[in-house]
Amino acid sequence: MADDAPASRVDTVRALKDAATIALLAFGLFLPLVGFQTTTNVRNDLILTTRWPLLFAVVAVAGFGRLAYSLVVEPWLGQRTFRTPGPTPAWRLQVSKWFVPFAIGFVVAYPAIVVAASGFRGAVKWIDNFGIQILIYVMLGWGLNIVVGLAGLLDLGYVAFYAVGAYSYALLAKTFGFSFWILLPLAGTLASFWGILLGFPVLRLRGDYLAIVTLAFGEIIRIVLINWVDLTNGYAGITGIPRPTFFGIPFNADDDGFAAVFGLEFSPIYRTIFLYYLILALALLTAFVTIRLRRLPVGRAWEALREDEIACRSLGINTTNTKLTAFAMGAMFAGFAGSFFAARQGFISPDSFTFLESATILSIVVLGGMGSQIGVAIAAIVMIGGTEIMRELDFLKLIFGATFDPTQYRMLLFGLAMVLIMIWRPRGLIATRDPSVVLKERKVIGADLVKEGHG
């Protein structure tokens, strides 16, 4: 007992030293950009103002955070004993068996639940901002999952195909007046053509190089959209894109509108609910096609390509066709999602198709666990729902003052979350995967047995 006291005292000294070091580091890091602010004065000259209180608050948080870590969290982590993982308990198996049907049931019933909870007026926001927005990213994530998760081709320019789909629908619908239901497959086809077109030159590249070239292609398409003003109207974008109709019945307040035909009182929520089910159907279609494709020869070839390209080639698989089909399939679903996006917004501009979108979609796929569809869906809900919910946190204004705007911090936290999740779970939220071929007994493939990302 007597020995304990000096040891813990020494630890306290060490903890204080660590905390001081961290505080000093934080001071150095944040001095130039937090301590000083560049603002313009009345004469429009750039001047410096100081923000010492904010700087010292940041430094204090860093220092005391480190102190609390070494005094409280570290001893607690040290005391924790690790249990050896036993057999999976029965209730976990039950949960994982019923999870997917329950989740699908929930998303189908979601509009009804929201309407019941917050009435017609309040429900629009929840269905639109959360439901539709998240489902678009779930669909894009599942589409990119074919390219990255199954075929192992790292694509950082996926948003280009999304843009092709959106602009195809917008331009063809406005110029020729075709309906949404004709243009949806057409936009998907056009996007998959672009997928093949861009896929051809990059067939020889792998890994990081492929990522950067696809990024360059994505940027080229965006720059063309900005500068080809005659076709795309440049930065200003395309407005007045026709909205989808319910089998020919438009959603408006007219006598032949949806509400009038079905004898309902007019409300914008019918269109929102319709769009919700539309994107839900498209997303489920993506998932269903992917599940089926994994059992076809082409799907098996994708996964073989991801694991080892050389072995793949020596077994006689045509890697050119395999890669191109992966690009084309992924691009097609992005095209569907793009034409839905254009129809939902009624307005598109190159601003919606920046590199940030590609990075968001890729991070959803990687954070979810590449190849795992449930993981991708969960990651989309966490990342997109999480950033959307930042808009709703009005109570924070009571703490930080009325000028505090949580939405400004959305992308900051998004970037930080990407880094933290990579450190915490580098293989994503769901790192195990089901084998697509089963011999006698079904085993789960652990994270350390798969080595994706070499393609």
Add this chain to the structure above:
Amino acid sequence: MEVFLQQLINGITLGSIYGLIAIGYTMVFGIIGMVNFAHGDVFMVSAFIALVAFLLIVSFLGISSIALALFLVLIVAMLFTSLVNWTIERLAYRPLRGSFRLAPLISAIGMSIFLSNFVQLTQGPRNKSIPPMVQGEFVLFTKNDYPVTLSHKQLIIWAVTAVLLACFWYLVTKTRLGRAQRACEQDQKMAALVGVDVDRTISMTFVIAAALAAVAGTMYLMYYGVVSFSDGFIPGVKAFTAAVLGGIGSLPGAVVGGILIGLIETMWSAYFSIDYKDVAAFSVLAITLIFLPQGLFGRPDVEKV
């Protein structure tokens, strides 16, 4: 001819800036095999640090000698940017060493988003412009009423780039640190066995990369006189293009590649279309990777089964 000469001068100036950033990409890729996606944003952060330092030195300290002010700004920007990049490596990349290949890339993309949004939040979303630091130019000759000029700014950029590249060259080829770095590049495990501190060497690589990016950032601020939080992405991708064009992992390649990209960009703007100058640079990236994946000075990548 006179337009061509003028564009040559402009292109080399722009290219030196790209070359300085490209060295950071190529060094980091050489040593840990990772595309440091956040490097463009580190460059942007350094330009902001230089901006703050410039305003501080000129308005608070009242130093009027331009040469001294520029020198101080350069030192301050290099110091603080190195600290930033050292911390980034420590927090975001080191825990992922030995993880699967995509993990550091995703982490770097996250870091890039974080840095640009951090600067947007703390310094505001508007363009920051400062009065020109250095004015004046030499008129080399005039032909058909078109003067071919070399401005003092451009001369400073050439001189600073040349001097720093010489220092950097000395550091990599002649010092103990440079030797350790080249050893880690070839074989980390072997380097560790003969007593090289691999972690420290990798940290120092990030510090040097950041210091060179800070030189580029300061030069960028001095040359254009304006910077915004979104200025990291495009120069970052172009510098990466330069690194790939020169052969990734090759230091002279990065500088040559940078100057080539600068020249291609200015020539394209002068003779074809200024709107599509970024398309030209990106196309060079794609064409190089497809037809000359090892770059101009790189070693071909031999694949072993």
